[in-house]
Amino acid sequence: MVAETADPQxxxxxxxxxxxxxxxxxxxxxxxxxxxxxxxxxxxxxLTEDVAATRAIKQMAEGAPTAFMPxxxxxxxxxxxxxxxxxxxxxxxxxxxxxxxxxxxFPTNSLKYNLTWSVDGLINEYCHPCEAIRGGRSIxxxxxxxxxxxxxxxxxxxxxxxxxxxxxxxxxLAGRVQTLDYKSVRYPGHCDLMKMLLEELQLNQDIETLKxxxxxxxxxxxxxxxxVFVTASGMRDGLLVQEVFARKIxxxxxxxxxxxxxxxxTAAGVCAAVDLFREGALPQSGFVxxxxxxxxxxxxxxxxxxYQQSRQVESIG
Numbered sequence: 589m590v591a592e593t594a595d596p597q598x599x600x601x602x603x604x605x606x607x608x609x610x611x612x613x614x615x616x617x618x619x620x621x622x623x624x625x626x627x628x629x630x631x632x633x634x635l636t637e638d639v640a641a642t643r644a645i646k647q648m649a650e651g652a653p654t655a656f657m658p659x660x661x662x663x664x665x666x667x668x669x670x671x672x673x674x675x676x677x678x679x680x681x682x683x684x685x686x687x688x689x690x691x692x693x694f695p696t697n698s699l700k701y702n703l704t705w706s707v708d709g710l711i712n713e714y715c716h717p718c719e720a721i722r723g724g725r726s727i728x729x730x731x732x733x734x735x736x737x738x739x740x741x742x743x744x745x746x747x748x749x750x751x752x753x754x755x756x757x758x759x760x761l762a763g764r765v766q767t768l769d770y771k772s773v774r775y776p777g778h779c780d781l782m783k784m785l786l787e788e789l790q791l792n793q794d795i796e797t798l799k800x801x802x803x804x805x806x807x808x809x810x811x812x813x814x815x816v817f818v819t820a821s822g823m824r825d826g827l828l829v830q831e832v833f834a835r836k837i838x839x840x841x842x843x844x845x846x847x848x849x850x851x852x853x854t855a856a857g858v859c860a861a862v863d864l865f866r867e868g869a870l871p872q873s874g875f876v877x878x879x880x881x882x883x884x885x886x887x888x889x890x891x892x893x894x895y896q897q898s899r900q901v902e903s904i905g
Contacts, residue, residue, distance in 0.1 A: 599624030606630050608865075610858055614708050619644045622656060629654055633862055635661040635854060637709055637752035639719065646756075649875035655865065657876035660858040662814065662850070663688040663770070664755030665878055666895065669886055670818045671757060672879035674831045678822030681765040686754065687738075687747050687817040689773025690850045692809050693839070699782070700775035702809040704850045707799050713772065714782060715792055716751040719758045721768035726758050732783050734771060740817060740834060747771035748779045756877045773815050813838050814849040816895075835895060852894050859891035 603609055603624055611621040611634035618634055618641035625632035631654045636642060642658050649656035659665055667686050675681055692702035703710075717728040734749045753770035761768055785791050791798040814837040821830040840847045861881065864870050869885055886892040 600627035603628035603630045632656045634658045660861040661854045663753040665857040668755040668878040673883035674820035680823040682822045683767035684820045686770045689815040693811045704812045713750040718749040718751045810848045812849045856894035860889040
């Protein structure tokens, strides 16, 4: 079936009689797709990173007889499942840091970046306020700020604030953690160049031109690597301790149809969520948060195993 995405009624008509819908449309269509699912009485899953869309879907899910589970990808998505799992191992939480990067395996340009997923989603993350917890209080911080550098597995990276990666963890961990934040990982130098484009050249006021430039001038690649890096620290038995989860997931180029790392990780996230829901491991109605998924169950799932088969830079018990 083909339906006009701007018409919720047409979408609802196409969904009636279906058990579930997986929305992989651009982020700005998430609320329209969720509205169609609500009217059709269909369970709803999506991959959005957009904070405003998720808030709208959360309201839409109140009192619904069906389930609404947005943000089922990598970040938000899997990263929140990992963070929640780590948090359970402490008597008192102090800080949680979530870092994710979808990076070219062989960077060659000045940005040290290739297009591996949606340009719309990428620019959305770079241009909207970011949720965080500081001093135990929920706040908003600016995108492309909070620059930090770190080394993992012998490679140097930078990380900076981007929007949407925390999912609903600010609400879930409110009153339990002193510091919580999410940052995108890139190779060193990327943040400064993006700030030059967005702020100094004022392309943050002409987003369509920026998107056109990136699509024209930055090649896409299927040879990528996804980096997942989560740390949590807190008190346990009177001692301050830290737990780390770090993985690298690489592109699969061995099959007849090569898959990029971001394709593998995103598909694994949403397919595992739907599969666990089908098995009854998740609430069957209302708003479902990513952190309601148990990490061991996710990693044992036939789709979630994609993260188990990755390179485990650091493992957890």
